[in-house]
Amino acid sequence: MRLCVRSLKTAATEIRMWVFFLSACAGGAALLYVLYSWLIPAAVQYNASLALLWHDVIVERVLDRITGSTRPQRLLRAVQKKATQGDPQSVIATIDHFCRHSEWAMNVGDEKGSILDSVVTELNPSSALELGTYCGYSTVRIARLLPPGSKLITLEFNPAYAAVARQVIAWAGLNDKVQLVEGPSGDLIPQMKELFGVQTFDFVFLDHWKDRYLPDTKLLEECGLLRKGTVLLADNVICPGTPEYLEYIRNSSRYESRYFKSHLEYTKVEDGLEKSVFLG
Numbered sequence: 001m002r003l004c005v006r007s008l009k010t011a012a013t014e015i016r017m018w019v020f021f022l023s024a025c026a027g028g029a030a031l032l033y034v035l036y037s038w039l040i041p042a043a044v045q046y047n048a049s050l051a052l053l054w055h056d057v058i059v060e061r062v063l064d065r066i067t068g069s070t071r072p073q074r075l076l077r078a079v080q081k082k083a084t085q086g087d088p089q090s091v092i093a094t095i096d097h098f099c100r101h102s103e104w105a106m107n108v109g110d111e112k113g114s115i116l117d118s119v120v121t122e123l124n125p126s127s128a129l130e131l132g133t134y135c136g137y138s139t140v141r142i143a144r145l146l147p148p149g150s151k152l153i154t155l156e157f158n159p160a161y162a163a164v165a166r167q168v169i170a171w172a173g174l175n176d177k178v179q180l181v182e183g184p185s186g187d188l189i190p191q192m193k194e195l196f197g198v199q200t201f202d203f204v205f206l207d208h209w210k211d212r213y214l215p216d217t218k219l220l221e222e223c224g225l226l227r228k229g230t231v232l233l234a235d236n237v238i239c240p241g242t243p244e245y246l247e248y249i250r251n252s253s254r255y256e257s258r259y260f261k262s263h264l265e266y267t268k269v270e271d272g273l274e275k276s277v278f279l280g
């Protein structure tokens with residue numbers, strides 16, 4: 001009888017321990033779930049530094065490790081799987097969907113993209129330059145709006161990104177409008193006239209590394225690649241930010257400049273585009 005009571009007590013203690021252990025596991029899992037599905041997404045939607053750290057460093061590195069591929073390669077696979085060949089709009093929509101629902105990427109994005117579209121449509125440029133191609137998202141956005149016979153030269157110094165962008169541009173059916181040139185902007189801008197026969201650009205989209213906006217603008221001026229009326233459109237002037245460029249372009253008597261408020265691609269963090277008309 002005594003033995004029986006003792007084994008009942010031991011069993012009750014064991015059950016209590018198991019209940020405690022399982023509750024702790026369930027609590028931990030619930031906490032992780034709330035963190036991952038609610039707190040982190042909410043924080044990175046509204047905070048600039050957290051957004052860039054989370055999307056551009058943590059998630060990208062983890063997914064690269066797990067999948068054995070790079071973000072541009074995953075983006076390209078989504079395009080090849082879901083977008084219609086020869087249809088730029090479907091390529092843009094596929095990339096935006098991928099970036100909103102699978103993985104953030106540093107394209108200009110749909111929200112600022114519609115501002116970019118209106119600037120390009122209004123200007124109707126026959127020669128355009130893009131600094132920073134990445135996967136070719138903004139290249140496709142700009143090139144699809146160019147009038148027949150126009151050309152967009154886009155510069156990218158990362159060979160792996162350039163290789164992906166070439167396939168994205170080809171998938172959109174825009175090879176005849178786009179010339180992707182591989183190399184650093186600082187070396188290529190001075191060679192534009194002799195290598196590509198460009199006189200001046202009607203439109204320049206600045207979206208490469210932010211510390212190059214100002215030196216490359218001055219280089220474009222020195223090389224005589226801007227004409228009276230050339231429009232410079234600069235992305236990410238708030239996030240990550242280009243303070244020296246803004247200081248220069250807003251205070252120079254050679255430009256008329258205007259800020260278009262928007263958000264960092266695929267988030268609610270404030271960012272914007274600066275449109276500056278060269279006055280000659």
Ligand SMILES: C[S@@+](CC[C@H](N)C(=O)[O-])C[C@H]1O[C@@H](n2cnc3c(N)ncnc32)[C@H](O)[C@@H]1O
Nearest residue numbers: 107108132134137138156157184185207208209
């Ligand atoms: C923000 S991404 C461009 C995004 C692209 N414009 C879009 O919206 O789809 C910036 C790209 O510029 C490239 N880049 C940065 N500095 C550069 C430079 N000095 N010359 C050429 N490419 C550069 C980077 O490798 C990167 O792919």
Ligand SMILES: [Mg+2]
Nearest residue numbers: 108207235236
């Ligand atoms: Mg950008």
